Ligand SMILES: Nc1ncnc2c1ncn2[C@@H]1O[C@H](COP(=O)(O)OP(=O)(O)OP(=O)(O)O)[C@@H](O)[C@H]1O
């Protein structure tokens with residue numbers, strides 16, 4: 001135990017006293033956060049205009065109202081019949097024939113929201129939520145109008161909205177001869193703010209593609225923790241080469257102590273980096289850290305464990321420090337890009353997203369977004385933490401078994 | 408005398424290279440035992456096995472009554488190893504290095520600091536203790552390298568060529584320190600390829616070459632091996648046959664075209680030897696006379712010269 005602590009604290013001090021390390025650990029990530037934050041849309045919390053294709057088979061007026069409500073939901077509405085050639089719709093809302101007639105005629109109406117396979121799940125959920133919100137507003141308008149009509153001696157409209165992806169069921173009671181009145185009142189209603197807001201449970205605090213600093217802070221955080229960890233691999237190789245590790249091996253410290261000490265030293269460095277960068281994110285870039293910053297810290301620490309173990313693996317397998325640095329750079333750039341540190345995973349194709357989930361970076365980014373963008377609790381990232389821990393364990397066992405005292 | 412180190416039939420190969428072949432020896436407490444051998448003799452490999460870093464292919468090592476195979480960690484606790492290379496954290500100060508290496512052996516707090524101060528004084532580096540090792544001279548690096556293995560007051564000290572490539576003054580200081588350690592009752596194994604060091608410093612010496620101990624004992628015992636004879640080397644323009652004819656009855660250690668070595672009972676016989684060569688008209692370029700010494704022993708038991 002004693003030896004582990006000695007090795008860990010020595011490594012930590014050695015890293016912290018190096019000027020170039022401090023530059024890479026603390027200052028470069030700041031620069032990246034700023035640069036990418038500004039170039040990906042500045043302020044946080046601004047929802048992008050995603051495209052929703054609408055296939056309108058209705059010839060009544062309610063469908064038009066629904067579409068304008070959707071447009072108000074910050075969607076770019078693309079009508080399917082004017083879809084530019086060669087472009088496939090990502091998600092399409094299908095408004096059935098006789099929509100207006102059936103709604104007003106109290107028939108069961110089904111709206112289908114069709115997702116392309118490649119579309120993003122989170123964005124898809126956002127679309128569903130938007131559709132439901134719009135319909136709810138439409139219905140609330142109808143109810144209001146009808147209440148007015150009820151007062152004038154008419155019937156009522158019953159509403160039931162259900163599943164996130166699915167359809168919407170509207171049941172209305174027969175109100176013959178009201179079309180003209182309704183149409184006029186709906187138009188009036190639409191220019192007023194909504195009085196019902198539907199918040200889908202999954203959607204939480206607004207499902208939006210993280211952008212601006214909300215995206216650049218986590219992305220840079222993950223990328224630079226990764227770099228910090230992988231660069232430390234070359235130090236291990238250097239120590240094997242210059243005889244320091246041999247000398248440690250001649251002390252009572254065993255190989256297990258050395259591996260543990262080296263790993264813990266790296267995790268200390270990562271912890272300092274994570275705390276610094278999260279604080280910067282919160283107080284300088286004013287991003288939200290979500291409702292469980294503790295979970296966020298722990299997720300990042302597990303990521304550091306996994307990547308620290310990978311660095312020990314590199315340091316154990318390669319015998320030239322420069323080689324370790326080169327491979328560290330390549331690996332961290334590739335894993336950052338593919339794992340979603342540079343651009344949101346929401347904008348990449350489905351196969352690339354699959355690749356991301358084969359990587360520790362992908363899991364970490366997704367976990368962070370769950371915590372800070374979707375406001376979920378720590379329990380939502382327990383699978384992420386488990387996966388990262390497993391990655392780390394595998395790297396660690398392979399590295400420790402391979403590690404030699406010299407080259 | 409208590410035996411502190413007993414090594415039996417130690418073997419170690421690296422692939423095809425048989426670095427250590429059946430080495431056996433024992434060292435008593437308070438003794439300085441020297442390993443004298445040229446580059447590649449197997450000195451470092453032996454030290455690595457003694458320090459528990461390398462596992463021998465076969466053979467046994469017992470230190471202070473403990474078997475290396477089963478109690479390696481306990482042995483390493485009472486052992487201080489000074490590696491051949493300067494194995495230190497360059498960026499840390501001399502003092503911080505000692506604090507780290509001492510700390511690895513379980514020392515802490517005031518105890519650790521006291522021991523570090525004592526070790527710094529021992530090698531006269533107290534003044535430079537705060538500077539990064541990177542800024543030290545070669546001799547200072549050697550001294551701090553030595554001292555990093557001594558902070559924890561080890562009972563047994565293994566030194567692997569601790570004076571490699573330094574000036575005579577720093578070397579003298581290191582030899583003094585090692586003598587002092589032995590006089591405190593510590594057991595020392597000292598490897599070197601400097602004959603004088605082995606002669607001056609070591610109570611007993613093992614001559615090692617190509618992984619084998621060729622001879623061992625006190626300096627006197629080793630000199631006895633060459634029969635206390637003077638070795639005369641002659642080089643010149645003659646063939647082996649010509650020389651043999653002239654010096655028929657002499658005790659040859661070596662003879663080839665242009666070079667011969669003859670053992671003589673005392674150096675006064677050199678004149679007669681050379682007279683014989685001259686009168687036969689053989690051309691002589693150079694003559695070297697070696698009194699019975701470790702050098703001649705080395706030459707005899709390994710069949711080659713040990714060059715610095
Ligand atoms: N790790 C290794 N792998 C392969 N061969 C090795 C290894 N270590 C030593 N050897 C070989 O074993 C032999 C003995 O080497 P060793 O380092 O023990 O010699 P030495 O007496 O310490 O020499 P020097 O005075 O040069 O330090 C040499 O032939 C060397 O090449």
Ligand SMILES: [Mg+2]
Pocket residue numbers: 450451452491567
């Ligand atoms: Mg050596």
